[in-house]
Amino acid sequence: MLLRRIIRVILGILTALCGLSLLLSAWAGTVDPRTLPVSAVVAMTAPICIAVTAIVLVLDLMWCRRGAIFAAACLLTAAPSVMSNFPVHPFAGKLTEEQKKRSWTLLSYNVYNFLPANGYYPDSVNQTMEYIIRADADVVALQEAESFGCGMAYCIRPWQIDSLKRRYRHIIQNGKGMCLLSKYPVTPLRSSFASRGMGQGDCAAYAIDIEGHRVALFSVHLQSIGLTGEDKTMFR
DSSP, X not given: OHHHHXXXXXXXXXXXXXXXXXXXXXXXXXXXXXXXXXXXXXXXTHHHHXXXXXXXXXXXXXXXXXXXXXXXXXXXXXXXXXXXXXXXXXXXXXXXXXXXXXXXXXXXXXXXXXXXXXXXXXXXXXXXXXXXXXXXXXXXXXXXXXXXXXXXXXXXXHHHHHHHHHHOSEEEEOSSSOXXXXXXXXXXXXXXXXXXXOTTOEEEEEEEEETTEEEEEEEEEOOOTTOOHHHHHHHO
């Protein structure tokens, strides 16, 4: 009896800590990081808090029913964050034919200036460009895409450029490595991102006309927080 009471107390404290941490991390993303930088770091702990709270909920169901109610309430309150971090929707169903007509696909890709990560191009063909063509997304937001020039240096073939241009009638480059390929009409939007002292990062904004609906798209290229070449080698 005493052991059970001790377990309940420990679980109660753990449930309270996990639940409050979950709520904090779930809504930290609504705070402007320029005002409170730590909020961005707290928001990134949401997946861990969600997983730990779920485990605690299972333990509460066995040992502490009141704690289970609190843990479940926290998970429900943090539902938007839960669904964003674990986007599994088994009951969503399939798209209807009408929904398929109104749906569109987006590919965001840091192409590393179309350089090969391993130092060579299989079959002397740029595989990054090949993947973009094969994916055939309706809108493609590229980062670190300085140019699409053909040449042996990048192994980008003329037929790849032709295939790309046939698919995407609208190609916009901002001269800073940010590029957008779109099957729909696009208008670049002015952004004050560069004037905010964000270091080496960049952001390109676009207005896309998708079947009469104006969609605002922001392509963000975050800086590497000053990582050196040695740091990157160690990470790999």
